[in-house]
Amino acid sequence: MGDKVHLSREDLLLLQDGELTPAEAAAAELHLSACEACRTLKLRTEETFAAAVATIVAETSQMPDDQRNTLHHRIVSARRRPWAIGFASAAAGLLVAVGLGISLHRNHQAIVPYLEDRPVPNPQLTPGAVRVMALGEVCGEKDDDLDPAVPAVTQQVVFAEYHVPQQQRGKEFQVDYLISPQLGGTAEIRNLWPQPYSAMWNAQAKDMLERRLHGMVCSGTVTLEQAQQELAGDWIESYKREFKTQAPLRVEAGLERPLLP
Helix, strand or coil: CCCCCCCCHHHHHHHHCCCCCHHHHHHHHHHHHHCHHHHHHHHHHHHHHHHHHHHHHHHHCCCCHHHHHHHHHHHHHHHCCCHHHCHHHHCCHHHHHHHHHHHHCCCCCCCCCCCCCCCCCCCCCCCCCECCCCHHHHHCCCCCCCCCCCCHHHHHHHHHHCCCCHHHECCCEEEEECCCHHHCECCCHHHEEEEECCCCCCHHHHHHHHHHHHHHHHHCCCCHHHHHHHHHCCHHHHHHHHHCCCCCEEEECCEEEECCC
């Protein structure tokens, strides 16, 4: 856990599973007693997995025996994975199993889809998360938009939190960083959200804002913390302010023009 300001979802799951050392567990409990944000995250984590278990019970009660046995085998396999291989594989196992169970049962009730009037993340699920980053590290290299790949099983956790239907995952949405890694954003679940491919305000528009903010940080126009806040808040409103437009811009032949729906 080190000197992090908040506990991660991985820390909380390790604590719940008894995988932390006594000293680490004591430090985590002490932090929880004083940190409302982490207590909220702990409660949300517990609720997510309780809902997953309830979904399994509801879905499997109507499954044929062969499908129920297949799901049971998948869950057992997921729970046998050691914590040493990381949260992305272990903690997501149950939710991945839930996804399998739902797909096996043809007559299941549809999951409530992730529908937003604008493609901005739910701040309760995705408030953003950052690491300490020196200005020299931020500005040492050009912002090339090459974000680290998010492991597939971690993506499944994000999709599950946002109730993205299985058939839309990876096809209509991509799991993206709210605060870009180039500006200090981390790969924690709190900084990941499903961004639609087809929306007018899509990843291309957000990348343009991230490049603009990166340049402003390195020129001293804004601080790194201010740039992070622009992304963690309503990034679309930030885009409109920075580019003085009500629609995303497209760069063609060196010229920028509004990209209308």
